[in-house]
Amino acid sequence: MTRHSQSLLGAARGAVVIAALAAMVIVSTPASSQTDLSAEDALDLVRSAWENSRGRSSYGELTMTIHRPDWERSISMRVWTKGTDHSLVRVVEPRKDAGSGTLMLAEQMWTYAPKINRVIKVPSSMMALSWMGSDFSNKDLSRADDIVKLYRHELVGEESHEGHRVYIIESIPREDAAIVWGKEVLRIRDDGVLLAEEFYDQDGKLVKALRALEVGELGGRVLATRQRMAKADNEDEWTEIRFDELRFDEDLEDSVFTLSNLRNPRR
Numbered sequence: 001m002t003r004h005s006q007s008l009l010g011a012a013r014g015a016v017v018i019a020a021l022a023a024m025v026i027v028s029t030p031a032s033s034q035t036d037l038s039a040e041d042a043l044d045l046v047r048s049a050w051e052n053s054r055g056r057s058s059y060g061e062l063t064m065t066i067h068r069p070d071w072e073r074s075i076s077m078r079v080w081t082k083g084t085d086h087s088l089v090r091v092v093e094p095r096k097d098a099g100s101g102t103l104m105l106a107e108q109m110w111t112y113a114p115k116i117n118r119v120i121k122v123p124s125s126m127m128a129l130s131w132m133g134s135d136f137s138n139k140d141l142s143r144a145d146d147i148v149k150l151y152r153h154e155l156v157g158e159e160s161h162e163g164h165r166v167y168i169i170e171s172i173p174r175e176d177a178a179i180v181w182g183k184e185v186l187r188i189r190d191d192g193v194l195l196a197e198e199f200y201d202q203d204g205k206l207v208k209a210l211r212a213l214e215v216g217e218l219g220g221r222v223l224a225t226r227q228r229m230a231k232a233d234n235e236d237e238w239t240e241i242r243f244d245e246l247r248f249d250e251d252l253e254d255s256v257f258t259l260s261n262l263r264n265p266r267r
Contacts, residue, residue, distance in 0.1 A: 042153035042169050046186065049194045050145055052221055055248035057082040061092075065240045066134050075132065080250075084145045086257040090265065102131070103262045104142045112262045119263055128180060135208065135229040135239040139180070147184065150177035156185075165190040181207075193223060206232040219246035 037045075058081045065074045076093040085106040091097045099114035109122040127139040150173055157168035169186045173179035182202040187195040198209040214226040223246075230238035255261060 037155045037167070039153060042155045042167075043148070045167055045188050045192075046151075046153055046169060046171070047145075047148050048192050049186075049188050050148055052192050053194075053223060054081050054084070055219075055221075057248070057250045057252045058219070059245075059247045059250045059252075060243055061245040062241055062243045064132075064134060065242070066132075067236075067238050067240070069236050073133075080252060080256055082252050082254075082257060086254075087141070088257055088262065089141070099265070100132075101262050101265075102141065103257060103259065105257060107142065109138055109142050110259060110262060117263075119259055135231065135237065140229075146177075146179070147171060147186075150174055150179060151184070159187070161189070161195075166195060191222060195224075208232055213240070214242075218243055219248045221246075221248065 058079075060079045061077070062079065063074055063076050065072060074093075075091055075097065078090050078092060080088045085104070087102075087104040089102045091100040099112070101112045103110045103112075109127070110119050111122060112119050122138055127142065128137050130136070131138050131141055151171040152174060154170050154172075155167055156170045159166040159168065167186075167188050167190070169188060171184040171186060173181065173183070181199050182204060183200045185196075185198040185200070187197075189195055193215055194212065196209060196211045199207050201207050208229060208231050210227055210229045212224040212226070213228055214224070215222065216225040217223075218225055224243075226240060226242045228238050228240045255266070
């Protein structure tokens with residue numbers, strides 16, 4: 001892939017304005033009828049999309065809404081990231097949950113519960129469980145750039161949407177990768193915005209999907225400002241994340257991403 005193509009793709013990623021995903025007017029064509037992209041090119045597309053959502057470091061303020069048929073709950077949070085394997089998430093609202101946090105360092109995760117003033121390390125056996133009762137798992141939060149390092153990528157089709165070419169990429173875990181999914185299918189716009197990420201089990205059945213509901217500019221980058229994760233077998237149960245503020249390439253000290261700061265916030 002040329003430097004020019006990479007610079008176009010580096011413009012954005014969608015952590016993904018689409019009027020509504022159901023209202024998308026899309027014309028799908030086989031990959032073979034469009035410009036051929038190699039596996040390396042497909043990897044570059046995926047890497048660029050993921051890198052754009054984090055930068056070298058980032059700070060964000062977001063609202064997560066968990067929806068169930070008989071109730072709905074919203075949580076306001078702040079999040080800090082550095083590189084691909086340092087992340088800190090802290091709850092701001094509601095008041096009863098304020099101060100709760102999650103720290104991720106590479107493959108390790110800890111949570112802090114202020115009510116009991118205790119830091120708990122999340123064991124690998126619990127990584128597939130729900131994070132804070134949402135439709136995101138602990139693994140979804142900690143996976144960082146697993147999709148880049150642990151998967152093989154192939155362009156399987158293209159679509160057009162609102163003047164943009166959308167690349168459909170099938171991502172298969174490498175044989176030696178400890179990945180629960182049988183495959184993922186990504187839809188990445190030609191400007192690097194991730195429109196959808198679908199998760200399939202080992203039998204090829206769709207389990208859940210993360211889809212972009214709104215795309216806009218935050219922190220000088222075009223990316224998904226509102227996304228929804230929903231189960232394939234029950235679309236009335238979903239979790240939405242809406243970013244209210246994003247700043248990239250922040251000067252963050254390593255001390256931000258420590259157990260001490262998780263328990264006793266200094267920023």
